[in-house]
Amino acid sequence: MKLKQISVFMENQPGRLAEMASSLGNAGINIMALTVAESTDFGVVRMIVKDFEKAMKILKDKKFTVRETEVLAVEIADQPGSLGKVLKVFAENDLNVEYMYAFVSRRQDALIVFRFDDIEKAIAVMKKSGIKVLTNEEVLALTK
Amino acid sequence: MYWNKEETLPRKELEELQLAKLQAVVKRVYDRVPFYRQKFDALGLKPEHIKKLADLRNLPFTVKDDLRDNYPYGLFATPMSEVVRVHASSGTTGKPTVVGYTRKDIETWSDLIARCLVSAGAHQGDIIHNAYGYGLFTGGLGFHYGAERIGATVIPVSGGNTQRQILIMKDFGSTILTCTPSYALYLADVAQEQGVDIKKLKLRVGIHGAEPWSERMRDEIEKRLGIAALDIYGLSEVIGPGVSCECIEEKHGLHVYEDHFLVEVIDPKSGQPVAPGEQGELVFTTLSKEAFPLIRYRTKDLSRLNTEPCKCGRTSYRMSRITGRTDDMLIIRGVNVFPSQIEHVLLNIEGLEPHYLIIVDRKGALDDLEVQVEVSEKIFSDEMKKMDQLKNKLENDLKDYLGVNAKVTLVEPKTIQRSEGKAKRVVDKRKL
Numbered sequence: 338m339k340l341k342q343i344s345v346f347m348e349n350q351p352g353r354l355a356e357m358a359s360s361l362g363n364a365g366i367n368i369m370a371l372t373v374a375e376s377t378d379f380g381v382v383r384m385i386v387k388d389f390e391k392a393m394k395i396l397k398d399k400k401f402t403v404r405e406t407e408v409l410a411v412e413i414a415d416q417p418g419s420l421g422k423v424l425k426v427f428a429e430n431d432l433n434v435e436y437m438y439a440f441v442s443r444r445q446d447a448l449i450v451f452r453f454d455d456i457e458k459a460i461a462v463m464k465k466s467g468i469k470v471l472t473n474e475e476v477l478a479l480t481k
Numbered sequence: 482m483y484w485n486k487e488e489t490l491p492r493k494e495l496e497e498l499q500l501a502k503l504q505a506v507v508k509r510v511y512d513r514v515p516f517y518r519q520k521f522d523a524l525g526l527k528p529e530h531i532k533k534l535a536d537l538r539n540l541p542f543t544v545k546d547d548l549r550d551n552y553p554y555g556l557f558a559t560p561m562s563e564v565v566r567v568h569a570s571s572g573t574t575g576k577p578t579v580v581g582y583t584r585k586d587i588e589t590w591s592d593l594i595a596r597c598l599v600s601a602g603a604h605q606g607d608i609i610h611n612a613y614g615y616g617l618f619t620g621g622l623g624f625h626y627g628a629e630r631i632g633a634t635v636i637p638v639s640g641g642n643t644q645r646q647i648l649i650m651k652d653f654g655s656t657i658l659t660c661t662p663s664y665a666l667y668l669a670d671v672a673q674e675q676g677v678d679i680k681k682l683k684l685r686v687g688i689h690g691a692e693p694w695s696e697r698m699r700d701e702i703e704k705r706l707g708i709a710a711l712d713i714y715g716l717s718e719v720i721g722p723g724v725s726c727e728c729i730e731e732k733h734g735l736h737v738y739e740d741h742f743l744v745e746v747i748d749p750k751s752g753q754p755v756a757p758g759e760q761g762e763l764v765f766t767t768l769s770k771e772a773f774p775l776i777r778y779r780t781k782d783l784s785r786l787n788t789e790p791c792k793c794g795r796t797s798y799r800m801s802r803i804t805g806r807t808d809d810m811l812i813i814r815g816v817n818v819f820p821s822q823i824e825h826v827l828l829n830i831e832g833l834e835p836h837y838l839i840i841v842d843r844k845g846a847l848d849d850l851e852v853q854v855e856v857s858e859k860i861f862s863d864e865m866k867k868m869d870q871l872k873n874k875l876e877n878d879l880k881d882y883l884g885v886n887a888k889v890t891l892v893e894p895k896t897i898q899r900s901e902g903k904a905k906r907v908v909d910k911r912k913l
Contacts, residue, residue, distance in 0.1 A: 342863070344861070344862075344863030346856050346861045346891075346893060347893070348891075348892050348893050348896070374865045376865065376868070376869065376872075378890045378891065379856075379868070379890075379891050379892070381862075381863055381864075381865055381868065383863055400893075400894070400895055401893070402856055402857075402858055402861050402893055402894050403858070404858065404861050404862070404863060406863045435864050435866075436864070436865075452863070452864075
């Protein structure tokens, strides 16, 4: 159920993000979801890739500072109001969302990646509330 | 104009006075400071071996580490009950360098600052705008006492709050400005922003020190503030400001007040005196201080001595502007900063690696300190707020520890250049 996200520390330098993306691209690794958080002099890239282990190794070899983070991919109906409903459930259960970003997929429903401060509690809440969390296999099956 | 008759003593008389005072201070430290007694004994030296001024060279040097090893009061030559004040400056590591003054030392120091002020043309009736920091730093209180000594009016404005300083300067009618040279230029910037023509104010003279500057900066200060700008030198270990100062007649070299301090210029490597007029490290022996006398204190400041008589009539030798340091100490906004202090702060943070680069620049008039720190995998977090917390903590710790603002930039690991042997820790982009 838990999905492995790669987090990369990145100095704000022209070309650095391109270097990261090409390193993965050249190795045939598909980036399935990606978001960048930025401050004045550095950024943190978070992404879900097709081949986690291989991607980690490539990035480490290229001297990127990387970290494994556990996140949840949640399926939400692709219609107005559905995100609000899910977030309301989190709020009612005192679940703290650190950050979230959307997935690129060709499915009908929307997929959102959530980073919680307490992932175990988040899983329990989702189960109880009938919110669909994708398994690793389901996520990886999304792209070729 | 002079303040003390000693300023114009014929060299021969001056040297006689120096010898008598040197003999007294050597005896004083031998009798009262165990550190010196042990050092002299190890060399088989007795106070009575000092028979002429040249015998000074047989005495051992004192260095900043000796002060640290005897922290806080170990080198004092008087009981604490006779010490009426202490000041402190940055040490190379955790602990500051502490200096003490008896009542007579404060008198001596006040007289020295009085000399500086008078040699800058100040007199009773002047309004002295003292923008050196008040506190443990010797600048503020040092000037304060000297200004009162000559009967001038002192405005103890201290550092900071610059817009208000412009108002005070204008409304109170300040005639003499005492502050670091970079702050003088900053005052000019702020006055301009406020639409105040600082050149039209009553300011006449500025006495600037506590950081290195240049003739180019002097021209700029004089032009922009419409004043004569003079260089003053001192360090807390030796007494504070007032070890030497330029005269307004010549503005060419700082008169060392040699009846209170013996000055030498040595080759920092060999410890031997350099040829007359050559550049080297300044070494001072205090001749008058009671609480904290120092024998052959190595300042790590580079300068040279000019023995030509000065047209102002003072007979003392003149030292050139400080042209550099023999160590890696930085002076940032008048505050002494050692890279080792920055390293100390970084190492106190769990998981942080001691790979850092200090970048000093001058943006406008004031110094800008940036510390680049490598992020290790251990402390990297995918959560921005944790990264921000780390950065803020580092900035706060540095500010607390150094007494000066530093901007922290987190950089990727292994991006700061490693070099074999001595790492390059400092990039100083300032053009003085």
